[in-house]
Amino acid sequence: MRVVILGGGFGGLEAARALARAPVEVTLIDRQNHHLFQPLLYQVATAALSPGDIAWPVRTVFRRQRNVTVVMAEATGIDTAARVVRAGDTLSFPYDALLLATGATHSYFGRDEWAPVAPGLKTIEDATDIRRRLLLAFERAEVTNDEAERRRLLTFVVVGGGPTGVELAGAMVELARHAMPREFRRIDPAMARIVLVEAGPRVLPTFPEDLSAVALRSLERMGVQVRTGTRVTHCGPDGVECGDERIGASTIVWAAGVVASPAGAWIDAERDRQGRITVGADLSVPGRPGVFAVGDLVAATDGHGRPVPGNAPAAKQMGRYVGRLLAARAKGRPAPPPFAYRHHGDLATIGRRSAVVELGSIRLTGLIGWWFWGIAHIYYLVGFRSRVVVSFEWLWSYLTFQRGARLITGREPRGGNAVPVPGQVRVPDQGRALGEGAQHKHQQPAPAALRAG
């Protein structure tokens, strides 16, 4: 039996693993060469971890599982009648069973023109892009002479108060307040303003209300300005608008909504408003024989009619279920009972020594929650090497308050200070010190050598 799995995220990986001892040929196709541990991606965006710490080549994961062939390619279409997946002009993959596990991407609710100014956080490139924007804002604030511009540069808006938004905002305020002080001479990075905007009535809306309240207090104590019940009506290069209010900001991060990847459209399946495929009780796609779908690509319900969340544990449970179902089918055994999501809990970290954890009726907050969060995440990383490196980076950051990967890399967004070298340009010094025009409460005396022309 030929099984094709589209997507090397949590769902796809678990499905392939569950087929380890089944008499099937698995082809796992992903457009990236790596599996990414998305729950820690915000730590790459805030310079705490390196991309290599939380990503592993998919091939390495299946090095010893000989019935899996890994292909790095981007699927371009699916013919469900002929049962073949196509990637570009030259590659096609016939299947007896197809698992769609292509995940979700950020949704701008029809305002895709906001994407360039308000990047989301789904890939390594997203994370290093956000990291560059964050760090460049401080660099530019240090050299500007314009007080209003400096305020704008040091204002950061996170749109969306779910786990990603909360974790990002917490990590950003820690970066500014703990990792950077004493390194700048003209600005105080601790003056950075981090605004978290959430349209709903509370942060972490999927958590119990009391934990939302704990998270809100933690964020506010750390210095994050939280605006619940506030809808962003415009994003632009100068900042965001929320109805009549304008928040001047240099850096906006989008953590507000997701939309399913287009795999549902390729097979013309029934989908909900977020593009998620409606699946049957065995996670199969109705009317598309042999096709299954898992993860945040689907709208599934647990045994009690409640929606299954779009997170990593749910994707893994679904992937494992389909893997086992196909293994049973290949071995000629009876199919397992319908998929039932088991909710083990939910957790989010807010910052240093602060996290909220819900484990059924058990609630953990503060230091205990934070330890639980850290150990759980280390446990779920792939392989010994990542566990050691991430543990060490966290220990080192905890003890020194520093960040290990504070690199500005990649192409700069337009409009920066740094311009390509045009050769020799001689300009007379106009003799006005950069610092003279601007008086700043926390400002160091401007060094005489730093002047504006």
Add this chain to the structure above:
Amino acid sequence: MRVVILGGGFGGLEAARALARAPVEVTLIDRQNHHLFQPLLYQVATAALSPGDIAWPVRTVFRRQRNVTVVMAEATGIDTAARVVRAGDTLSFPYDALLLATGATHSYFGRDEWAPVAPGLKTIEDATDIRRRLLLAFERAEVTNDEAERRRLLTFVVVGGGPTGVELAGAMVELARHAMPREFRRIDPAMARIVLVEAGPRVLPTFPEDLSAVALRSLERMGVQVRTGTRVTHCGPDGVECGDERIGASTIVWAAGVVASPAGAWIDAERDRQGRITVGADLSVPGRPGVFAVGDLVAATDGHGRPVPGNAPAAKQMGRYVGRLLAARAKGRPAPPPFAYRHHGDLATIGRRSAVVELGSIRLTGLIGWWFWGIAHIYYLVGFRSRVVVSFEWLWSYLTFQRGARLITGREPRGGNAVPVPGQVRVPDQGRALGEGAQHKHQQPAPAALRAG
């Protein structure tokens, strides 16, 4: 006294450090936010280390040295009459003393059109670009059905047999032979062909001849094809030409030559053919009062008329010298004696348990040389964190033969297999297996699921 330092490499950093207790105001300007440990950059390019392991924010380095202001900006001109450095339209930096430490970049000997197909290795972006090309070549070889194309994809040419070229070629052959096997199903990565082309008569031309011979034997034993006395006459997307010989290759890395950065042209200083500034015995630039230059930007001689090499230890010695000279001047003390380069030795690693080390009359090779090389490099990294992380990554790679940062990131070069998703495309399966047309000695049986349309 206002000291402006252009460049946060080894020379600029040492100069600023040597001014720690001097009554001066130092402004250190770099277009990057980080100091990069270039000697280990080839390990980023070959997926062994992450960029964050060998780069540190310049500001963090000078966090406690309050007389240093770090500015991330790109210098665009220098007015030596008015004594001011200019960066873009808004920033200018008057100086009493100016240190040029802007380094060198790769030189294509007038054939700059080769740059897109034969990238050099100077920045983090260069390293992740080369890493992407290397890893993508294996991914594409795995899915191609064309035997000639597969051979071309698995051929890698390193141009230049100096330390960078030798270390890169060694690391590439190890990546192919030790880190990747068992992960591919249709190719044997160990069949990859790595060709090292050197125009001169021997590799490591700056080393003693016996060590060049040791390095050559090591490379050949590892499986690198070394072509000395061979000049590359053309680089293109299909490979390189060396006179009449054509070497089909998907990936070319340029490690053949360097040219000084344009700082010498900005101040219209006397320069040699490689653009290096001719400096006086105190590393000052003749006819440009208050201007000094260090590192591989200059052509300097040691006390005996021999040229000072363009490597990290020499840059550090020069930087320290100018820092001390300026400190003496600021304190009203007599100037130090003329700069004298002290050669401590030279070292290059070739691969697992193989390196060549020259320490005056002492020579170390093989395992002992390799240990010496490793310990020396760990010692020179900045900070406890990097030393621990790099040591651990090396230990882990040594024990498992794997690489920790095998990520394909960033924009792909044009012409790849992966194409953007154009929506739903239905294509009939033409039923010919990808593997059928190609017979391959080391090939695994092609899985039936992998077919070509």
